[in-house]
Amino acid sequence: MCDDCGCGDTELVPVDVHEHILADNDARAAHLREHFIEAGVLAINLMGSPGSGKTAVLEATARLAGHHLRLGAVSGDLATDRDARRLSAAGITARAITTGSACHLDARMVHDALHGMPWRDLDVFFIENVGNLVCPAIYDLGQAANVVALSVTEGEDKPLKYPVMFHHADLVLLTKTDLIPHLDVDVRAIKDALAHVMPEPRLIELSARTGAGIAAWLAWLEAHRPVRSSAA
Ligand SMILES: Nc1nc2c(ncn2[C@@H]2O[C@H](COP(=O)(O)OP(=O)(O)OP(=O)(O)O)[C@@H](O)[C@H]2O)c(=O)[nH]1
Ligand SMILES: [Mg+2]
Numbered sequence: 489m490c491d492d493c494g495c496g497d498t499e500l501v502p503v504d505v506h507e508h509i510l511a512d513n514d515a516r517a518a519h520l521r522e523h524f525i526e527a528g529v530l531a532i533n534l535m536g537s538p539g540s541g542k543t544a545v546l547e548a549t550a551r552l553a554g555h556h557l558r559l560g561a562v563s564g565d566l567a568t569d570r571d572a573r574r575l576s577a578a579g580i581t582a583r584a585i586t587t588g589s590a591c592h593l594d595a596r597m598v599h600d601a602l603h604g605m606p607w608r609d610l611d612v613f614f615i616e617n618v619g620n621l622v623c624p625a626i627y628d629l630g631q632a633a634n635v636v637a638l639s640v641t642e643g644e645d646k647p648l649k650y651p652v653m654f655h656h657a658d659l660v661l662l663t664k665t666d667l668i669p670h671l672d673v674d675v676r677a678i679k680d681a682l683a684h685v686m687p688e689p690r691l692i693e694l695s696a697r698t699g700a701g702i703a704a705w706l707a708w709l710e711a712h713r714p715v716r717s718s719a720a
Pocket of ligand 1: 536537538539540541542543544545571618619663664665666667694695696697698
């Protein structure tokens, strides 16, 4: 599926080659992180399954905070710029990253996308990763925090089945909570599963559709914004 990381296939990409790819990525990500910190931009790596509601959360974020926070985003997909167009329509400065066959974003892709963006002027820069609960977790993009969108329709056991993603998460957004009355889903079971795989479980329940929980998500973003230096 993925020509870059081989999705763990050691015949496709030998272990030593994969380690070299990750080391190269880590160096580029460190460079990006320095720039984000120096400019006072909060960079968030937003990950989650395909369709978990990542773009919808960003649209809802812009609806509530677009007038007082300068928001920017890149959105990664194998094909199309549909998400970037949705984000632009919501008032977010956005660019698409089309990866072709790669099932994750890497630091070089993000770096290249930034060249055409006024990213230094942003308060929050979202990196909407390719919909995938596996590979994106191991690629550092220079972000300050990893956020995982997990929708109530995905099943309570996803944190247990995809532990690496949740182990690396600083925050989980439990999305589409407006659908709970229509589903056989036990939110306590999701929290129990997260407690097994997240060192410090942090969960915000929200609905992009109704706006419930978006204020708590904004408060989390505000609390994690870096102090902007006067030189930035
Ligand atoms: N009921 C309900 N539906 C939602 C909500 N958020 C997203 N959806 C729906 O879920 C579907 C996927 O939402 P997206 O925001 O495109 O999800 P995504 O994670 O960005 O998808 P990819 O980028 O393709 O991985 C769409 O049909 C949305 O309308 C929500 O809060 N409530
Ligand atoms: Mg999307």
